[in-house]
Amino acid sequence: MDDLTLSDAERLRYARHLSIPGVGEEGQLRLKRSSVLLIGTGGLGSPAALYLAAAGVGKLGLVDDDKVERSNLQRQILHGESGVGRPKLESAKERLREINPHIEVVCHESRFTPDNAEKLVAAYDLVIDGSDNFPTRFLSNDACYFARKPLVYGSIFRFEGQLTVFAPHLGGPCYRCMLPTMPPPGAAPSCAEAGVLGVLPGIIGTLQAMEAIKLLLDVGEVPLGKLLCYDALRTSFRTLRLSPDPACKLCSSEASLRSIRNPETLTDPSCTMPDIPSISVDELDARIRSGKPYVLIDVRQPEEHAEHSIPGGKLIPLDELPGRLEEIPRDGEVLVHCKAGGRSARAVSLMLESGIPGAINVAGGIDAWLKRSGT
Numbered sequence: 001m002d003d004l005t006l007s008d009a010e011r012l013r014y015a016r017h018l019s020i021p022g023v024g025e026e027g028q029l030r031l032k033r034s035s036v037l038l039i040g041t042g043g044l045g046s047p048a049a050l051y052l053a054a055a056g057v058g059k060l061g062l063v064d065d066d067k068v069e070r071s072n073l074q075r076q077i078l079h080g081e082s083g084v085g086r087p088k089l090e091s092a093k094e095r096l097r098e099i100n101p102h103i104e105v106v107c108h109e110s111r112f113t114p115d116n117a118e119k120l121v122a123a124y125d126l127v128i129d130g131s132d133n134f135p136t137r138f139l140s141n142d143a144c145y146f147a148r149k150p151l152v153y154g155s156i157f158r159f160e161g162q163l164t165v166f167a168p169h170l171g172g173p174c175y176r177c178m179l180p181t182m183p184p185p186g187a188a189p190s191c192a193e194a195g196v197l198g199v200l201p202g203i204i205g206t207l208q209a210m211e212a213i214k215l216l217l218d219v220g221e222v223p224l225g226k227l228l229c230y231d232a233l234r235t236s237f238r239t240l241r242l243s244p245d246p247a248c249k250l251c252s253s254e255a256s257l258r259s260i261r262n263p264e265t266l267t268d269p270s271c272t273m274p275d276i277p278s279i280s281v282d283e284l285d286a287r288i289r290s291g292k293p294y295v296l297i298d299v300r301q302p303e304e305h306a307e308h309s310i311p312g313g314k315l316i317p318l319d320e321l322p323g324r325l326e327e328i329p330r331d332g333e334v335l336v337h338c339k340a341g342g343r344s345a346r347a348v349s350l351m352l353e354s355g356i357p358g359a360i361n362v363a364g365g366i367d368a369w370l371k372r373s374g375t
């Protein structure tokens, strides 16, 4: 691909950009030479990727290891009916190619983890975080901080969304200045638990694409030190000030001196999930196969339990748990699972506090169980 010129086809395609002051031919070429890493191709990542592709950002890197579920289609508009059951990145790539064949789409079919974060971030000009969990957000923040790359942050909850850009090297705070310690697992319910109006990630993800394009073109002002809060029910946009935290573990001057010598901050144990006892689905399988009696509690909703369940699992939905603690044995192991590990982590915390010392979380929940058994 020639990065230095626009072909006739590209000139036609981007005609409405070429006439805007601030973009023009120079800006369009700039976009063509640019690259963006998108973490997650779900509710936020879908619209962001679609618009960046259409706008002609030359290289889009997608990182996600998930498969398309039918309940994703209400908002994850990169994927369609034909994608159900297939890897999200497959359907994303097809759709993006259809939107714009002039750009390169690179699929990193894995999770974004401490093992690959630095390498992935290094290969792109900026990062859009479209993930739905705190560990990933802390990690994208740290990796971008060390790489001195802007991070376009978005998050949503039911009818409310938030957006900002973290780029301490350009001024302003980092994510850890806003949220110094990682909330316990399950503190923020996932879309699966809380529900989300499908248009909302469309709005926030599109705003993320806009901020990415402004950063790439170096036009306007990006919201450094400002958290934009969108309330869909009141149709209001409010902006809160976010200041750098002088005690920030990552970006304060004292911490940054430490972290230059210690790039391990990416996996700093003080920044990982608080410890609750947990076992993997492989260990759970071994327990079941051993033939010894075991107690397994499923804290999902009855309709989720009816769809798929793990042998021997007793259903006690999380919202009923406080009133049904008596049903759970006080001695021995009590294995607890949900869909992905969030609700069960909260259930385990509650059980440990309520005198059930053997409560153990099944990490990854039934999603991991089904993946493992290839269902």
Ligand SMILES: Nc1ncnc2c1ncn2[C@@H]1O[C@H](COP(=O)(O)OP(=O)(O)OP(=O)(O)O)[C@@H](O)[C@H]1O
Binding pocket: 039, 040, 041, 042, 043, 044, 063, 064, 065, 066, 071, 072, 076, 088, 110, 111, 112, 113, 130, 131, 132, 133, 136, 190, 191, 192, 193
């Ligand atoms: N660390 C990570 N690395 C790569 N992708 C991630 C990471 N964390 C989250 N994601 C992806 O981000 C996307 C978030 O999407 P979204 O919040 O819309 O919901 P979902 O997890 O697909 O669906 P639901 O919550 O309804 O089950 C998912 O595709 C998920 O796989």
Ligand SMILES: [Zn+2]
Binding pocket: 173, 174, 175, 176, 177, 178, 244, 245, 248, 249, 250, 251, 252
């Ligand atoms: Zn900070």
